[in-house]
Amino acid sequence: MATETTAAGRPPASASDGAPIFEATEVVKHFGGLFAVDGATLDVRERSITALIGPNGAGKTTFFNVITGFYRPDGGSASLSGTPILGRPPHVIARLGMVRTFQITKALARMPVIDNMMLAAPDQPGERIVNLLARPGAWRRREHEVRAQAMELLEMFNLEPLANEYAGTLSGGQRKLLELSRALMASPRLLLLDEPMAGINPTLGRRLLDHMRRLRAEEGVTFLFIEHDMEVVMGHSDRVIVMAEGRVIADGTPQEVRTDQAVIDAYLGSGTVAERGADGG
């Protein structure tokens, strides 16, 4: 099923010319007769900040859920740095370096902020019950490192004073920051953010964007984010992929996408956005 395919036929992205870290080909997900994702093909260049946009119901979140293993795909393939991932369970995909956040933040409410952070760290031998006795030194050492790393990240996001508070006591904006910093604890190579700016004030939003740019520069993290705020999309991403009716209808720099007739039609709802194949791709 998961043979490797190159995203042939897709217009070349002029903005970021790095090699693709992620490629999806003809991904399909339907719910009964509804083709929520209807043959979506796209790639994400390494170290890019790529926005995934589209009108409501375009299939963006469903696409995220399929490629991160939360939904079982009905067709297509996807790979992360050449490793096939489509159809594999979420925890395997996360460990391969593709980590996601959720549209509605998932703070682990009855756990302290610091535990939220430390949970996400990979390679903790103490997460295997036999190692608790067999390798007590190893997991305690790792725990030590992880705590230091977590505090560093919390400091960066100004959440340090809240480290010992229950995550459930955080405000909506703080939860967004916690979720992003928690995802970073997992040492991702590709971060998928589902509407990171939704529900937070503009100041915090700008800070979030600054963090994203800095993380790309310093850690080499690649970002793919779903966003509705066009100002954010056009001003802060170097590539924009547009979905409508379960397919990718445009792909390019913010400038290119802004003037693309198919995109304008999709948003304004005039005419058909894509000629739908009889078999849905």
Added chain:
Amino acid sequence: MLEALTSPPVAVTLESFTDVAFWTGVGIIAGTYTIFALGLQLNVGFTGIFNFGQAAFMAIGAYAMAILTTETAISFWLSLPLAVLIAIAFGLVVGLPSLRLRTDYLAIATIAAAEAIRLFALNARELTGGGQGTFGFSDDWDSISETIEGWIRDLGWADVPTLFPLLIVVWTVAVLLMYVLSRIQDTPWGRVLRAIREDEDAARALGKNAFSYKLQSLAIAAALGAISGFFLALNLKFVVPDEFLPIVTFIGYAVLILGGLASYWGVAVGSVILWTVLEGLRFLELPLSESRIAALRFILLGLVLIGLMAFRPQGLFGKREEMVLGD
């Protein structure tokens, strides 16, 4: 006025309240249910999985120990770890298909599995003795018990109750288990369990194999259920299916609610309080038949629980913040 005070309508006979043998029995039941409910605490309080079949693991522990000891050449001592392994195997068999289910479906699946075990025990007469039960497995324990009894007598307590050694052992085991469980809860492994309790999808998105952890949690609960089954069997000296009705699991939940979620020590306190109330109320002298008084005990226990929900909904040892934040 004075007369009314000297002859209250409800009286409690003091002799029975100071009856050491009686309270030894209550203590053993409380210790047995502590171990039983530790498994529920791990599942419900720390992993967020609603295991309603804990009575089945208790049954499997008790029956496996009894049958292996009496029907095979296996010694009583070897039967104990084997019975634990059998209970764990059953836990995996129940968990593999059902742990993928949503909370409420899981509850139904586990209660059904537990009833299946009980009804099997009731009908597989060749193996289990059916409704008559299985007995004659406790010789090895009895000789140990007599030895301990001898030691206590040597210390100067002449009329030590026969069951007192069992009381000592059940609580030693219970405290040991509480200690070990509390310790492993405070590790990265325990942290993953709590994350799954809070939000399974978030845990999965961070690279944790939630299903595997839920299975481990259920397997450990099964082992704890089996151990509590040993003490139930040694206390009664026989094993019958009626000891494993669904109400046994429900009483385990009452212990959890009393003690508070996410506290292993709370389980012990909850169990002691529950059984003290339940058994202590036997001494109520009311102008009622014995069966009515027996029923009344549960009504009063219900009132205690309702009162607790009203004034301390987090239970005695639960954390109020965690209760409020739990959506």
